Amino acid sequence: MSEMAPARTYSQIVGSQFRKNKLAVLSLHVIYVLLFVFIFADFLANDKPIVMRYQGSTYFPVFREYGVNWFGLNWQDAFKSQQFKILEEKYGEGDWAIYPVIPYSSTEYNLEVKLQPPSRAHIFGTDELGRDVLSQMIHGARVSLLVGFVAVAIYVFIGVILGALAGFYGGVIDIVIQRMIEIMITFPRMFLIITIVAVMETQSIINIMIILGLTGWTGVARFTRGEFLKVKNEDYVVAAKALGYRDFRTIFRHVLPNTLTPVLVTATFGVAAAILIESGLSFLGFGAPPEQATWGSLLSSARDTLPTGWWLTTFPGLAIFITVTVYNLVGEGLRDALDPRLKQ
């Protein structure tokens, strides 16, 4: 049957292999949902209306917020205080507002509804200051994913370059880089991160991303080095050398594209690990600044109120679990799909 089919490209083969793994495909869809939440968090949970009609004009407060935060625009005079819910009392004839599905921001507090179990008003309940848990989780998803992707991007970049140099040149360079790797992995990573965070002046997620990036590259470097060792004596590499290409071109144009795919698969696992570490740091109070909602800090606040307040542990805990699991499942699915020994 195979000879009847038109010749398939490599990515088509991988794609069809991947699709055979139902769990991985499902996980991929969960990741799409997470990405959607990541991008549209402000439109899903916000105390500002998406569209509103007020005194004869139409406004888009959520978009305006982007303008204020990023492009130096100002709030219209009527909205200076940004208290749209109080403004409702002044609504006249023909005034209306459409709010996001969860009409609370992640920082908006209301002490009178503190520690409420899930209800229609607050689907996932409220925390110790009466902030909506679901809104905090939606905005926390941003932190988690951002940290996951940026940290991994940083360490893949560092790891690939160092691994490529070590694998391609061998000799002294290889020895030096390998010793660097060994020094890095002898430090327990979590302790190293906590130590660095503790001496940082300010708390921000950017710091966390950089630290995770700078401490996580060893695995990628070793992996890339191994791949390079495998292919560096292949004919096409020898041919590239024989043609007198500069090393830079040989490494990055010829060798690297043939070694990168498996490296990127391991990066998927890295995203999951980074999300987990960020949650752990936030849980310990070392992570994001206090006003930034993250899954880990939600869990940490739940710890203070246990055994009451089950919704504070359950929902963020599930969110972390599901996110970490889907990244791992997608990673496993990709690895299996790329493995030629399984290609039957």
Place this chain on the structure above:
Amino acid sequence: MKKSFLIQFSVLILLIIFANLGMRSIETFDDDELGNAGGIRIDLTGNETVFESSPKDLPPREGGTLVLAESAEPEHLNTYTSTSAAATRVLDYIYETLLDYDYETWRYDRPLLAESFSISDDGYTFTFKIRENVYWHDGQQLTADDVLFSIKAVLNPFVDCAPMRSSFSKVVSASTNGQYEFIISSSETYFRNQEILGGFHIIPKHIWDPKGLLDRYSVEDLLNPSVTREEAAIKEFADAFNTHPQGRPVGEDAEPIIGSGPWLFDKWITGDYISYARNDNYWNDDPTYIDGYSEDGAYLDKVIVKVISDATARLTALKASEIDFIPRMRAVQYFTQTNTPDFLEKFQKVSYVVPAYSYIGWNNDKPYFSDKRVRQAMTMLIDRDSYNKYVAYGLGIPTIGPFYIYGEQYNHNIERWPYDPIRAVELIEEAGWIDHDGDGIRDKDGVPFNFTFSVSAGSTSSKYMALMLKEDLRKVGIVVNIRQLEWSVYVENLRDRQFDVVSLLWIGGLESDPYQIWHSDNIGDRGSNYMGFRHAEADSLIETARFELDKKKRNAMYFRLQEIFHEEQPYTFMFYQRDPGAYLKEFHGVKWIPIRPGYKLYSWWRNTSMAGEAS
């Protein structure tokens, strides 16, 4: 692979179910119910000066061990050079002072190591007659020489105890007359002299200065810089003193601290516990003081102070019977996590007032807060009543000033600033903070109203305060940045006055002198007037009141001072603190007092027969 995922997931779901089985819904309280939550609420107001929360029908008996948990460990145990409250709590059981509080009047005039004392007619000289039957834990007798040595150690300029020495800065001479008389003179008739000159720990000379290095020098010599510079022995003593092993008796085999008190120092295992044992040879068998306050000795065989820094872990340890007493728990624990019938049957919950108040301090030298109208506005922007009700569970007692709320210095005629955001915004605008450039943030002279609220990393309550303030001020065009800092960094910034806003607690006494915190002399140079409060009338009131020995006249000045504080709002005064705690009901003789730490363990005893019946 799929199987392992399914197993993981089902284990997780099971864990969630199990975790939720043991949970109860949060009980909601009406306002008047809120105060108790099954515990006893103690306010030592009026004539009541000591409160016993345990049954009084049984005679005390000796024996038993008490394990209690504290959140912090002392940095070391050198009584003069340590500054932490944790060290004081430990050392107060081991060392004694010449005078102590009277348990009925709470005046500092009860002779303890002194048998009697007299003050000269001009008020400058104090003469203490030392008891002849006092012995150190190692059997040596305590004499006036030890007292003189102790004051010499404090006054030695090379001993690392500057904060303590500043209280003694007006001492001009001290001497002994025979073995049992100690005379000390001050150049001022300061109203707290009795509390200071009779209130320092007496330490044994034969332990701390076996070579007698300080014998050759008089107090006058030690106060004379030209002598202290010349004489190497003074420096040599101080170096030995600062690093003396008595100040750091760590480990199983360390030499115990030698004091004279009713408890013997037992062990300090760092990161784990500090323990004491009862001193069976305690010198004091005079039972004339309030029964049970027994400076005639203690009842418990042993007290173990465990160090458990995490509040949740402390409560877990209490519930698991690993400890018997938590002096301070979190409000949320007291009100929502300890309400089960099981807990209330086994433990007694108590909330008691301590002379400590919380405040939000505005750095008066920053452009944002240099105008008193802005500071008043900030106070009116903070909904203190809601904060107290919902975040502090009603444990705070609102205060308008720094003096002890149940003391004689407190001015009850002053009305607190109300919560009034509208009036607050008017005041801010009056002060010139208007959004001139239209970017949504108020500004004045080109400075945007954008300040940083420093929060100590461990403090949940000030973190909540900062989060609420940030959200509220955003709505009126003021930006708040929250910065969490480690405690050591936090204190360092405070001393260097490198902050905009802090949220802190001052621990005071029943009667206090505002000089240290409020006089403009103490701004900068690491003085305690961290906010930079300057007010000519306040300064002169503080100075005059210090040397006014007539209490009525002095308190009239302090009443006026509080009116100034109220008007100026250098701080937003928040609450006097009621600490919530819980102890095992097996303990009797549990008494609560208005001075810190709020309880004294001398009177506690364990009814072991009760435990027998229970088990």
